[in-house]
Amino acid sequence: MASVDEPPERHCWVCFATEREDRVAEWVSPCRCKGCTKWIHQACLQRWLDEKQKGNGGGSVSCPQCGTEYRIVFPKMGLVVYFLQQVDRALSRVSPFAAAGVVVGTVYWSAVTYGAVTVMQVVGHKKGLDVMERADPLFLLMGLPTIPVLLVLGKMVRWEDYLVRLWQRHSSKLQMLVPGIGRPLPRVPGDAGYGGDHISVSRTLCGALVFPSIASLVGRLLFHRVSSSLQRTVLGGIAFVLIKGVLKVYFKQQQYLIQANRHILNYPERENPSEDAADDDDSGND
Amino acid sequence: MASVDEPPERHCWVCFATEREDRVAEWVSPCRCKGCTKWIHQACLQRWLDEKQKGNGGGSVSCPQCGTEYRIVFPKMGLVVYFLQQVDRALSRVSPFAAAGVVVGTVYWSAVTYGAVTVMQVVGHKKGLDVMERADPLFLLMGLPTIPVLLVLGKMVRWEDYLVRLWQRHSSKLQMLVPGIGRPLPRVPGDAGYGGDHISVSRTLCGALVFPSIASLVGRLLFHRVSSSLQRTVLGGIAFVLIKGVLKVYFKQQQYLIQANRHILNYPERENPSEDAADDDDSGND
Structure with missing residues (x-):
């Protein structure tokens, strides 16, 4: 049984200096590590902690080897x-x-x-x-x-969209009731196939905020004989909403029809595709 | 030499139906593809395009096999x-x-x-x-x-930070000029090691906006003998800025000193670490 009174010579795992090279420096063994990573200079560990704690002076730091949290005391x-x-x-x-x-x-x-x-x-x-x-x-x-x-x-409230959808759902019945109102569609376009139907936040906001000004303007243009400003603006607003609604329904319905009647063309081939194919076959057989 | 007048029987690469199974459906050959992916029903391709174009009715779509862009015509x-x-x-x-x-x-x-x-x-x-x-x-x-x-x-304008830095830079000179003003620091902490020094947007905004109210309040508290409201508020503002500045410089300097004087402790070992180490060695040898 060997009695080990003196520990093996310390060396710092940051600067690699041994006890003999710097007899003044303070040593610390801050974690459970044994062997060559047991000892470190207090100053070296402080520098290393500063690096680790960048921007967070109070954070806890652990030994990267054994995971022991360093015990740091402040005055x-x-x-x-x-x-x-x-x-x-x-x-x-x-x-x-x-x-x-x-x-x-x-x-x-x-x-x-x-x-x-x-x-x-x-x-x-x-x-x-x-x-x-x-x-x-x-x-x-x-x-x-x-x-x-x-x-x-x-x-x-997108009532125009609702009207367009209602129209499209019942257009076949309308065709039966009123002959000649439209010819049967070649196909029903996909739901989002006719015009960007997404609700734009910026457009909704701006449209809503500019509406009283437009209502006032339309009221002055169309109902200048009405003397009450309130009545004139309300009438202008209603007129604007109706005109815009009709135009929007018409526009959406037309977009729907345009999408419904789209047609995909054949790829333009050379003069006589069947003869070409035969020629190709020939050259392959030769 | 085999003359091929009739092309081989078409079949749709979407629904796999052949010409014989549906004699009414319209066929289209929209791209450069030959062989089994040459032909497709117009209706199947339209459905497939709707899927591809989701939410973008006007976008161009190409054949996934040969990359030819489909030629779509609208009314x-x-x-x-x-x-x-x-x-x-x-x-x-x-x-x-x-x-x-x-x-x-x-x-x-x-x-x-x-x-x-x-x-x-x-x-x-x-x-x-x-x-x-x-x-x-x-x-x-x-x-x-x-x-x-x-x-x-x-x-x-963070003039307090500037003052603290100035103080720290010249503190060694101050120590030489005025003995006893402070003991030499054991170390110089890392730049961000003493207190979160980041500029907070919300704190800057709120501090700036609440400043006139604070200046008015401090003015009323400290300079109530001044009759002019403007003078009182200006004096209150100056007093508040100075008091706050002094406190901030003191606080930051103290944080700096606390960080400078931190110390990392040894990991608490058992009574006699050298004997333990010897015991460990023994058990290892047995």
Whole structure:
């Protein structure tokens, strides 16, 4: 039985220096490792930890060999520093929610403004201001932002698509009832085969927000004899929706018919394909 | 020499039906393919195209075997349909830009409102309204939104970090000039080793936007003898920035010192590690 009083000479697994080469450096054995990876210079391990912890001064680091977590002790922090750290952490935790609040507030405030502008556009500038001044402020803050929301929701109701589908489903019956309304289709196109039918977010949003202006414009063009601004704009809006709806149904139906009547052509072959084939056969047999 | 007048019997490469099985169906040879993939029913190819073109009625499709692009002809569209298609395409092309405009407008309008609220907060509600009513509207529409922009830009100047770095760089010189100001550090921590030094977007934004309110509050608390609202808020703002700066520099310097003085402990071994090692050796030899 060999009594080992002196451990074998240490060497650092980072800088490979031995005890004899640097007699001042502090040594540490931070993990379960034995043998040649047991010892490391305190300074070398610190440098290696800095590398590992990049950007995260408090993270835990383990030995890459044996997986033991290094036990790192810090000097005690004063009460002021502890307090400042808690404040810093609380601010970091709260700030994303606060930023989200800023975004929501921005959207909300713009919706309120849009609602107010729309009220003035629809009932007239002066009367609109008058109505809003007399209204309950809380009612305004709740009611005005719902105007753009309702416009967008209304724009999302795609009643023209529904009409087109209804038409297509019952077109065969229509043909039987009213002869000559259309000839039988050569085929039924695939569902998405006639025109991009996807709902575009940007188009829905812009269409909804520009609608009161268009309604006001159409009202002034078509119903200039109506004196009430509100009535004129409402009539203009209804007229615009109907005209647009009819055009859209017509357009979609035409796109459907165009897709239904598409035809795939033969590949253009040489003058006499059957003779060519015979010639090819010949050369193959020779 | 065999004269081949009749081509070999066709069969459709989709439904595998031959000419004899369906004598009415229209046949098409749409690509350069010969042999068993030359012929296909017009109806089968149309179905297959619908599958391929899902959601894109106008896209080109090629033969999966020979790569020839199929030649698809559509019935001529009327002038109205052509016009409607052009309008539809133009709207689809414009709408993303219009939606971006809506977003920019929303942010801009909120910035104008924030600027106006800030002016009223800093110079007082009544005087602020007075100033803004007398100012040129164009100047207001340009000037008010720059207030939050300048606040955010100002918040992005991290002068405290610069001071901390300066301190750390010259601390050795300070130690020589003023003995006892600090003991020499055991090590210099890695650059990001002392506290998360990353710039948080949400924190910068919220800090910048809440600054006028804090300046106004600090001004009212510390300088309540100053009668001018503008002077009080400016003094409050300066005081807040200075107090916060000093605390931040102190906190960062303390974090730096804590990281510099960290120490890694030895792994706790059993009572007499050298004897244990000897025992282990024995059992290994037995």
